[in-house]
Amino acid sequence: MFQVRIHGRGGQGVVTAAEMLSLAAFDEGRHAQAFPSFGSERNGAPVVSFCRIDDRPIRLREPVSAPDALIIQDPTLLHQVDVFAGLVPEGYMLINTPRTLAELGLDEFVKDFRAERLMTLPAGDLAREHTGRPLANATLLAGFAALSGLISLDSVVLAIEQKLAARFVAGNVAAARDAYAWVRRAQETPAHA
Amino acid sequence: MRRQLEGSRAVAEAVALCRPEVICAYPISPQTHIVEGLSQLVKTGELTPCEFVNVESEFAAMSVAIGASAAGARAYTATASQGLLYMAEAVYNAAGLGLPIVMTIANRAIGAPINIWNDHSDSMSQRDSGWIQLFAENNQEALDLHIQAFRLAEELSTPVMVCMDGFILTHAYEEVEMPTQEQVDAFLPPFVPRQVLDPDDPVSIGAMVGPEAFMEVKMLQHYKQTVALDLIPDIAADFERAFGRSSGGLVRPYRAEDAETIVVALGSVLGTIEETIDELREDGMKIGALGISSFRPFPLEAVRAALEHADRVVVLEKALAVGIGGIVTADVRMALSGLKLHGSTVIAGLGGRAITQASLRTLFLDAHSGRLEALTFLDADWELVERELGRMRELKRSGPHAENILRDVGAVAHKAV
Numbered sequence: 227m228f229q230v231r232i233h234g235r236g237g238q239g240v241v242t243a244a245e246m247l248s249l250a251a252f253d254e255g256r257h258a259q260a261f262p263s264f265g266s267e268r269n270g271a272p273v274v275s276f277c278r279i280d281d282r283p284i285r286l287r288e289p290v291s292a293p294d295a296l297i298i299q300d301p302t303l304l305h306q307v308d309v310f311a312g313l314v315p316e317g318y319m320l321i322n323t324p325r326t327l328a329e330l331g332l333d334e335f336v337k338d339f340r341a342e343r344l345m346t347l348p349a350g351d352l353a354r355e356h357t358g359r360p361l362a363n364a365t366l367l368a369g370f371a372a373l374s375g376l377i378s379l380d381s382v383v384l385a386i387e388q389k390l391a392a393r394f395v396a397g398n399v400a401a402a403r404d405a406y407a408w409v410r411r412a413q414e415t416p417a418h419a
Numbered sequence: 420m421r422r423q424l425e426g427s428r429a430v431a432e433a434v435a436l437c438r439p440e441v442i443c444a445y446p447i448s449p450q451t452h453i454v455e456g457l458s459q460l461v462k463t464g465e466l467t468p469c470e471f472v473n474v475e476s477e478f479a480a481m482s483v484a485i486g487a488s489a490a491g492a493r494a495y496t497a498t499a500s501q502g503l504l505y506m507a508e509a510v511y512n513a514a515g516l517g518l519p520i521v522m523t524i525a526n527r528a529i530g531a532p533i534n535i536w537n538d539h540s541d542s543m544s545q546r547d548s549g550w551i552q553l554f555a556e557n558n559q560e561a562l563d564l565h566i567q568a569f570r571l572a573e574e575l576s577t578p579v580m581v582c583m584d585g586f587i588l589t590h591a592y593e594e595v596e597m598p599t600q601e602q603v604d605a606f607l608p609p610f611v612p613r614q615v616l617d618p619d620d621p622v623s624i625g626a627m628v629g630p631e632a633f634m635e636v637k638m639l640q641h642y643k644q645t646v647a648l649d650l651i652p653d654i655a656a657d658f659e660r661a662f663g664r665s666s667g668g669l670v671r672p673y674r675a676e677d678a679e680t681i682v683v684a685l686g687s688v689l690g691t692i693e694e695t696i697d698e699l700r701e702d703g704m705k706i707g708a709l710g711i712s713s714f715r716p717f718p719l720e721a722v723r724a725a726l727e728h729a730d731r732v733v734v735l736e737k738a739l740a741v742g743i744g745g746i747v748t749a750d751v752r753m754a755l756s757g758l759k760l761h762g763s764t765v766i767a768g769l770g771g772r773a774i775t776q777a778s779l780r781t782l783f784l785d786a787h788s789g790r791l792e793a794l795t796f797l798d799a800d801w802e803l804v805e806r807e808l809g810r811m812r813e814l815k816r817s818g819p820h821a822e823n824i825l826r827d828v829g830a831v832a833h834k835a836v
Contacts, residue, residue: 245425248592252423260592283594285557285690287587288775 227280228376229290233309234299237269239363243297244275246367246389250381251279259284272307279376293317295374297366299349301330315339318374322362324348345373345412352404357397364390368402372409379406421596426558426588429595430523430581431456433562435466436603437521437569439495440610441487443472443480447502448535449585450525454497477502481509481520488518489624491615493569497523499585503541504529507548514549514640516624517613519572521565522550525585526686526737528770532821536771537585539685539737542714543746549640551579551647552715553667554685558588559595560712563666566598567654569607574650575643576613582714584687586771598662606661644716651713669718671710672725674700678707680787681726683751684735685711688767688774692735695779704787711747722754731761733786735797737768744794761789767797774798803827 230247234240241262248260256279263274276290295318296309303309304321313319317339321327323346327336336344347369349362368382379402386398424432431453434442442461444454458473460466470487474480480496487494498506503524513520524542528534542552553568555561561583568579583589614624628636648669655668673693675681682692689710699706709725711718726732732755734748743749745764752762765782768774778798785791803824810817817823 245592249423252594257594258423258592261587262590286694286776287687287691288773291775 227278227284227286228294229292230277230279230295230297230370231290231293232275232277232297232299233303233307234273234363235269235303236271236273238273238299239361240273240299241275242389243299243363243367244277246364246382246385247277247370247377248279249385249388250367250371250377251277253381253384254377256281257283259286263289272303295319295370295376297370298322299362299366301325304330304332310335313339316343318343318370319345320366320370320373321346322349322366324351342413343373345369345409347405347409347412349401349405352408353398353401356401356404357394364398365401365405369405369409372406372413379403382406420599421594423592423594424558424597425452426561426583426591426593427452427525428456429558429562429597430565430583430589431460432597433565434495434521434523435460436598436600437495437566437607438493438604438609439466439469439521439569440492441470441472441483441494442496443474443483443487443494444496445474445477445480445498445502447477447499448525449527449537449589450497450499450502450523452589453523453525457495477506478509481506481513481522484520484522485509485513485516485518488513488520488612489516489614489616491610491612491617493573493610494518494520495522496520497525499525500527500529500535500541503545507545510545510550511548512625513578515636517576517640517643518578519569519576519610519612520578521568521572522578522580523565524580524582525589526582527585532770534770535585537587537737538769538771539582540739540769542580542582543738543740545580546715546746549577549644550715551575551577551644551651551713553579553581553651553713554711555581555583555588556671556687556689556710556712558583558591558593559664560666561588562595562597563658563662563664566603566607567658567667569610571647571650571654573610574654575647577640577643577647582686587687596662596664602662606658647713647716648718648720651716667712669711669713669721670725671712673708673710675707675709675725675729677705678729679705680707680731680733680783681729682706682708682733682735682783682786683711683722683726683747684708685714685747686737688735688737691774691776692779695776695783698776698780699783699787704783706783706787714747714750717750717754719750719754722751723758726751726755726760727758729760731763731786731789733763733765733783733791735765735767737766739766739769763791763793763795765791765795765797772798
């Protein structure tokens with residue numbers, strides 16, 4: 227089983243992100259379960275959502291406390307919430323920011339993990355470029371697809387088409403394709419990560 | 420068709436496939452997405468003929484359902500928590516009048532302190548109302564139980580609650596097999612009311628009944644539920660033949676045949692319990708589970724048959740009967756009367772506290788080795804309780820409990836999960 231935890235703020239589509247991830251995994255014939263951290267339905271409040279992906283039906287119902295991957299939609303949370311809690315040593319992490327991990331002051335933290343699996347992505351900028359809004363949930367999923375190889379870009383696109391309102395699809399798909407390519411390029415030049 | 424859907428959406432579509440003619444609802448978390456979905460299906464004409472009535476309260480929701488059902492319409496509503504309490508008088512009336520309304524309960528705690536998260540306090544508060552209560556383990560079962568519920572309700576002329584864990588199921592995206600309209604139509608015949616308000620053939624419904632007959636009308640309610648003990652497995656078997664999957668029934672044993680310790684529970688926590696049992700089975704522990712799908716009627720014989728060979732029974736409950744402890748426990752003990760079994764009650768998950776595999780593992784190890792006390796609160800922080808008790812001893816005017824304890828906990832919103 228692969229467990230993902232997504233951190234962001236109310237209004238950033240954090241819950242939708244987990245739902246789209248589950249749709250993408252489902253489209254690939256896998257079993258998936260997505261659910262929100264409940265109760266913080268306020269704009270700006272810290273929100274957490276979860277997605278489990280497995281090759282067999284998922285029965286576990288508890289929140290994800292030891293994630294295999296973290297997606298952080300809002301870097302301002304790094305100083306407010308223990309977003310890294312429980313990340314497994316082999317885990318992946320993608321942070322939405324134009325800054326590098328070093329610039330975020332995460333040098334010490336990343337030493338305990340596999341460097342090539344931790345990355346930042348200017349997903350908000352890419353989303354703004356294509357949609358006019360910095361809502362980066364779909365863009366980050368595409369980046370995560372490239373980073374982890376867990377799901378394909380095609381499945382992310384399919385999930386965007388299924389989940390988002392028609393008028394948001396084209397822009398988000400374009401941003402997603404850009405994000406996927408951005409991460410792939412960054413992987414080829416690790417210094418950039 | 421297999422689809423990846425939110426639990427609420429799956430239930431809304433399943434209810435729509437049952438062709439309800441009147442839906443009345445007042446929104447309350449975590450039920451809201453279900454009735455939003457249904458209102459949309461009515462508005463777009465996908466569900467027709469059906470009248471969606473926006474009412475001003477839960478009391479009105481159940482009252483409209485009663486009126487609609489008495490007029491011969493297939494009626495549906497959904498609620499949770501305080502909403503269920505607010506409609507309580509009408510809930511009893513629906514059952515007493517024998518009206519086959521189906522209602523979803525998106526299970527949520529009851530205040531005070533106000534809390535929107537999941538436990539079973541709301542459904543449990545209405546367990547003696549005369550409604551049948553079916554509990555779903557996952558979203559597939561929640562979907563399936565609604566289709567079975569309409570048939571059960573209408574065959575018996577008794578209302579049915581389908582209970583699904585709020586947020587944990589209602590807000591979870593997972594795969595479900597959505598039946599076709601043809602399949603549901605073949606399984607669920609059109610509603611033929613046993614009693615109907617018809618101007619061409621007038622009757623009155625809702626007579627005042629004095630001591631001369633009140634007991635008999637109540638006995639009839641009880642009798643119908645004993646009939647349901649046969650009907651629920653029959654309908655579940657029919658459902659399995661028609662839809663090719665097993666859902667519902669009275670009880671659901673899991674690896675219980677040779678188990679020395681059996682854990683009894685209701686609802687979605689069974690999934691996490693089953694995962695934990697698989698893990699402990701690998702270590703050689705003889706442990707199993709018994710899911711209770713039908714809480715009302717309570718299947719005394721089926722529960723006894725599933726548990727009687729065990730040495731220990733742990734009842735894990737998502738509700739607390741203040742002043743005694745377990746609610747389900749009392750019924751399980753009745754089922755086991757005369758047997759010498761070690762029994763214990765575990766209160767877990769109140770107000771949405773996560774029930775984790777790690778905690779269940781420790782709990783089951785303790786239970787299996789006889790270290791579990793008669794009443795346990797899973798993952799409870801006794802120190803917090805002690806501190807408040809200390810304040811009460813020191814100060815006459817120690818203030819409100821909830822606010823004091825929250826102050827001790829600190830800013831809960833800052834916790835990651």
